[in-house]
Amino acid sequence: MRRFITILSAGVFLAAPLQAFAAPWLGPGDARARHSIQKLSDRGHLDASTTTWPINWADVEQGLDESSDSSVATQRAYLRFEREQQAETGFRGELKLGGANDPAFLRGFHDLSREEGQLTATLQWQGEAWAAGISPSVVADPGDGKEFRLDGSYVAATAGNWVLGVGAIDRWWGPGWQSSMILSSNARPIPAVWIDRKTSLAPESGFLSWIGPWKLNVFLGQLEEERTIPDAKILGMRVSFVPVERLEIGLSRIIIFGGEGRAESFSTVWDALIGKDNIEVDEGETREDDASNQIATIDARYGFPMGEQTMGLYAQMMGEDEAGYLPSRKSWLFGVDWTTRVLSSDQQWFVEFTNTLAEDLIGDPRPNYAYDHFNYTTGYQYYGRAVGSTFDADAEALSLGLFNFLPDGSNLTATITYANLNKDGGNRVSPPDDEVFYNVPDGAQKVAIANLGYGNKVLGGWLDLNLQLTDKEIQLLGGEKDRWSLSASWKYRF
Numbered sequence: 001m002r003r004f005i006t007i008l009s010a011g012v013f014l015a016a017p018l019q020a021f022a023a024p025w026l027g028p029g030d031a032r033a034r035h036s037i038q039k040l041s042d043r044g045h046l047d048a049s050t051t052t053w054p055i056n057w058a059d060v061e062q063g064l065d066e067s068s069d070s071s072v073a074t075q076r077a078y079l080r081f082e083r084e085q086q087a088e089t090g091f092r093g094e095l096k097l098g099g100a101n102d103p104a105f106l107r108g109f110h111d112l113s114r115e116e117g118q119l120t121a122t123l124q125w126q127g128e129a130w131a132a133g134i135s136p137s138v139v140a141d142p143g144d145g146k147e148f149r150l151d152g153s154y155v156a157a158t159a160g161n162w163v164l165g166v167g168a169i170d171r172w173w174g175p176g177w178q179s180s181m182i183l184s185s186n187a188r189p190i191p192a193v194w195i196d197r198k199t200s201l202a203p204e205s206g207f208l209s210w211i212g213p214w215k216l217n218v219f220l221g222q223l224e225e226e227r228t229i230p231d232a233k234i235l236g237m238r239v240s241f242v243p244v245e246r247l248e249i250g251l252s253r254i255i256i257f258g259g260e261g262r263a264e265s266f267s268t269v270w271d272a273l274i275g276k277d278n279i280e281v282d283e284g285e286t287r288e289d290d291a292s293n294q295i296a297t298i299d300a301r302y303g304f305p306m307g308e309q310t311m312g313l314y315a316q317m318m319g320e321d322e323a324g325y326l327p328s329r330k331s332w333l334f335g336v337d338w339t340t341r342v343l344s345s346d347q348q349w350f351v352e353f354t355n356t357l358a359e360d361l362i363g364d365p366r367p368n369y370a371y372d373h374f375n376y377t378t379g380y381q382y383y384g385r386a387v388g389s390t391f392d393a394d395a396e397a398l399s400l401g402l403f404n405f406l407p408d409g410s411n412l413t414a415t416i417t418y419a420n421l422n423k424d425g426g427n428r429v430s431p432p433d434d435e436v437f438y439n440v441p442d443g444a445q446k447v448a449i450a451n452l453g454y455g456n457k458v459l460g461g462w463l464d465l466n467l468q469l470t471d472k473e474i475q476l477l478g479g480e481k482d483r484w485s486l487s488a489s490w491k492y493r494f
Contacts, residue, residue, distance in 0.1 A: 024087060024124075024131045024156070025054030028172035028185045029111030031403045032411060033082060035348040036075035037063070039339055042246060042303030042310035043072055048200035049215040049240040051250055051301055051314075053172040056163065057087045058199045059215075071308035074346060074405075085493060087126070094122040095461075098489030102482040103143065104468040105439060106449050107186045107390050108178040108401070110413060112466055113487040114188065114385070116141045122152060130157035133167075143478070144188075144226075144383035145435030151189050163196045171219075173238050173252050174333070175301035175314035177350040178399040178417070179389045181333050182252045182297040182318060183236060187385035190234060192221030200242070214241035223256070226433035227378040232259035234387075235269065250299045254387075256376055257292035268292070293373035295320055295380070295388075296327045311338040318388075320358055320370055329358040331370050333389075348403040357394045357423055367394050367424035377430040384436045384478060392440055396420045413453035413466075420446050421474070429477065437478035447474055461492035 026033055034053075037060060040046040046063030049055070060083070064076055085092070099117040107114075117140030124133035135152035154167025168189040174180040200213035221234045235257070240250040255272045258264025270276075272292040296319050303312035315334050319327020335352035358366040371380035371393040379386075379393075386392045397419035404412040421441035431438045453466040468485040 024126060025056050025169075026060065026082065026086070028053040028109055028170050030082075031110045031348065031413070032078060032405050034109060035339070035346070035403060035405065036072075036079050038303065038312070038337075038348075039075050039310050040072055040079075042312060043069060043305050044245060045069065045072060047213050047242060047245070049213070049242070049248060049250075051173070051175045051248055051299065052215055052217060052238055052240050054169065056196070056198050057083060071341075074407075089126050089128065091123065091125050093124070093494045094120075094491060095494070096120040096122070096489060096491045098487065099140070100485055100487035102485045104451075104466070104485040104487065105390075105470075105474050105476070105481050106417060106419075106451065106468060107184075108399075108415070109172060109176075109185070110403070110453070111185070111464075111489075112468075113489055115139050115143060120152070130155070132156070143437035144224075145433075146383070149188075158198055161198045161201065163198045164194070165196070166193045167191070171217075171236075173217075173236075174250065174297065174299045174316045175248075175312075176316060176333050176335055176352055176354075177337060177401055178335075178352045178397075178415070179333065179354050179391060181299075181316045181331060181354075181356070182254055182295060182388050183238075184386075184388060184390065186390040187382040187387050190221040190223065190382055190387075192219040192234075192236075194219035200240075210243055212242040212244070214239065223259070224383055226383070226436055227259070227376075228430050228432050229259035229262055229376055229378070232256055232262070232376060233264055235272075246304055247302045248300065250297070252299070253294065253296040255292050255294050256373070256380075259376075262375075263291050291375075293376045293380075295371070298327065299333075306338070309339045309341065312336065318356075318370070329366055329369060330362065331356045331358055332361055344407045346405045348405075350399070350401045352399045352401070354389060354391060354395070354397045354399075356389050356391060357396065360396070360423075365424075368426045368428045370394065372428045377428060378432060379429040379440070381429065381438065381440070384431075384438045384440075386439070391419055391421060394421075394423050394426075395441070396423060408456075410454070410456035413451070413455075415449075415451040417449040417451075418446075419449065420444075427477070431477055438476060440477045442475045442477045445472075445475060447472055458490065459492075461490050464489045464491075 040063040041050045048059040098113045100113045120137040122135040132155045137149040151168050156165035168191045170185040170189045173183040197216045200215045202213050217238045219236045223232045235255040238252040299316035301314035318331045320329040333354045337350040340347040356370050358369040399417040401415040425444035429440050448471045450469045455464045466487045470483050474481040
């Protein structure tokens with residue numbers, strides 16, 4: 001497996017001369033960019049995947065052409081500005097300073113500080129055939145003991161309509177604003193090699209034309225050493241397609257396998273892909289022939305115009321097991337989002353319900369099941385934070401959120417969430433390292449969480465302030481969280 005990763009990484013460099021433009025991507029974390037892309041799509045100006053992040057600029061380009069639809073003028077203007085900042089050839093840099101009195105427990109699509117203090121310097125270069133970025137960070141009092149990091153660093157190149165890359169970049173798979181059941185930016189980005197479809201083109205074949213514009217993302221990553229099974233591998237796959245205008249369907253799968261003392265050959269991966277190693281065992285038992293931990297999701301979002309504004313309905317279903325080649329032991333996410341325009345400002349609203357207790361909505365509840373595995377007992381975590389839903393397993397949560405984008409470029413955010421965490425009170429996550437702070441709810445607890453944010457230009461850069469309040473302390477495996485978390489970050493581009 002290490003040899004395969006080395007060969008694929010080298011392939012990124014060898015592929016560089018094959019295409020004349022290697023477009024970087026728009027990563028998760030910018031709520032205004034997502035609002036803009038989604039509104040363009042819902043009004044029929046962008047026919048591409050909007051639920052798979054990062055989104056390549058090649059897909060966004062089609063929605064930036066001039067049109068007579070004045071209701072998306074501010075959205076187009078913002079995306080054009082970001083394209084000039086991020087997608088032009090040549091060098092560009094960024095300096096980011098952030099910190100918090102206590103990092104917030106609840107993280108959604110909008111970027112929040114994961115650490116008490118962090119200084120990041122980023123230098124990127126984009127040529128005609130490839131792009132690269134180096135992003136070293138120094139962290140004060142890190143929650144995982146890692147004071148120096150290279151999160152956000154990458155090398156990428158294109159070959160035809162494909163992007164090959166290696167590095168550690170944030171991902172968000174699914175239509176949710178507050179959470180994703182399978183892959184979110186809650187945890188630090190996982191170092192990986194990947195291949196993505198650059199532009200969501202429809203198949204040319206008449207037999208497959210019903211699929212519409214489609215996108216494929218595959219990555220192979222390396223998890224941390226501080227696990228009950230150190231250095232486990234993670235394989236992620238997602239295909240999304242638009243069979244009907246403004247209806248997007250996504251199919252995702254994650255496989256955790258290998259690691260110290262575990263098989264990680266190609267035959268191991270193949271057995272996992274075809275479900276051959278999917279064997280149910282009693283609690284406390286281990287099986288060598290169940291060599292991987294797998295989850296899969298099916299999600300859908302349908303957006304449509306309402307006057308000059310838009311609305312979208314979305315859902316995501318996650319399965320921990322497989323039955324009849326479909327996910328079973330299901331958990332759910334449902335949501336509705338819509339846009340408004342009041343006092344010359346644009347608003348993005350959402351209401352979202354998440355339930356990560358397997359079979360809780362349909363069938364008999366199966367606690368200590370979702371995101372868990374009898375061999376990989378560290379769970380679906382990366383350096384102490386859940387890779388999927390920020391609420392982690394066995395939780396139920398309802399969120400109401402608002403992003404208000406003012407005409408001067410500043411923004412206001414407000415979210416209120418009521419969550420029933422770790423509903424049965426049990427826990428199968430094994431923290432193997434005292435240096436890592438595990439943001440995993442310890443025991444059953446009901447909590448209300450309010451989040452307030454403000455962003456504006458300051459000293460030639462961009463300042464984000466965020467306040468998260470809870471009605472009681474949240475008990476986590478890593479310790480107790482304060483009832484309030486105040487964070488700030490300042491970003492300067494050059």
